[in-house]
């Protein structure tokens with residue numbers, strides 16, 4: 001029995017190699033982490049919003065950047081040189097917890113936000129997608 005646990009790229013590679021070795025699919029168990037390949041196909045994604053729509057993100061005290069609707073906020077931040085603490089990159093560990101000061105984001109159903117985080121406006125940028133211009137504090 002094989003257990004695969006990790007990011008999607010590793011999962012896809014290992015699954016392919018195990019199949020090449022003749023391991024039957026029923027003997028492979030998986031737990032996949034990371035953002036979905038196509039967030040626009042997720043339940044709850046706003047109808048009509050294209051993945052390539054661009055929004056302005058103001059980062060309090062750190063400048064501003066552009067982010068696409070179809071990429072995680074964390075990816076846009078990292079491209080702009082703003083690196084947050086991160087572990088799971090799947091919305092589960094809370095390490096990247098960031099305050100959303102203005103705007104709305106889409107967070108797929110797998111994101112585990114504490115009740116107090118929801119009440120105080122925190123998000124997990126590793127699995128949050130901008131739906132409009134944002135202002136955040138991190």
Ligand code: FES
Nearest residue numbers: 087089094096126
């Ligand atoms: S890195 Fe774990 S919740 Fe974002």
